[in-house]
Amino acid sequence: MCAGAVSHLSVLGGRNRADVCRRILKHCMSNEVANQYSWHGRKKKAVFGKLPLADAVQKAVMRSLKCTAEEVEHECREWFRTASDRDGGRKKRTAKKSDEPSQ
Numbered sequence: 001m002c003a004g005a006v007s008h009l010s011v012l013g014g015r016n017r018a019d020v021c022r023r024i025l026k027h028c029m030s031n032e033v034a035n036q037y038s039w040h041g042r043k044k045k046a047v048f049g050k051l052p053l054a055d056a057v058q059k060a061v062m063r064s065l066k067c068t069a070e071e072v073e074h075e076c077r078e079w080f081r082t083a084s085d086r087d088g089g090r091k092k093r094t095a096k097k098s099d100e101p102s103q
Contacts (some may be wrong), residue, residue, distance in 0.1 A: 005056050005060075006056050006059045006060050006063065007060075009024045009027065009028070009056060009057065009060035010059075010060040010061075010063040010064050012024055012027055012060075013064060014064070016065075017061065017065055017067050017071060017072070017075055018075050018078070020061050020064050020065060021057070021061055021072060021075035021076055021079060022075075022079055024057050024060055024061065025057065025076065025079050028053060028057070031083050031086045031087045034079070034080055034083035034086075035083045035084055037080055038077075038080050038081070039054075039073065039076055039077040039080055048076070048080060049073070049076075054076070057072070057076060058072045058073070058076075061075075
């Protein structure tokens with residue numbers, strides 16, 4: 001990705017490393033798209049970690065804060081891991097479980 005994208009993403013800011021990662025990823029993709037990816041491509045999902053966007057996100061966070069690529073990767077993995085819980089996903093799953101008859 002171009003340096004302009006990194007510059008644009010790095011100004012989104014945040015209170016800490018996790019917040020900066022969340023803000024950047026939320027700016028880049030919807031939860032619907034995020035549900036189709038994981039950092040390493042597990043559970044039959046597409047690999048995010050090898051995309052040029054992943055590199056841009058890492059560079060943008062490291063430009064905003066003093067942190068390592070591994071720390072940024074950890075925060076991104078967490079964001080993708082919890083993608084299915086956002087936008088009412090957890091509530092829908094909980095409601096579906098309570099609607100199922102007990103055995």
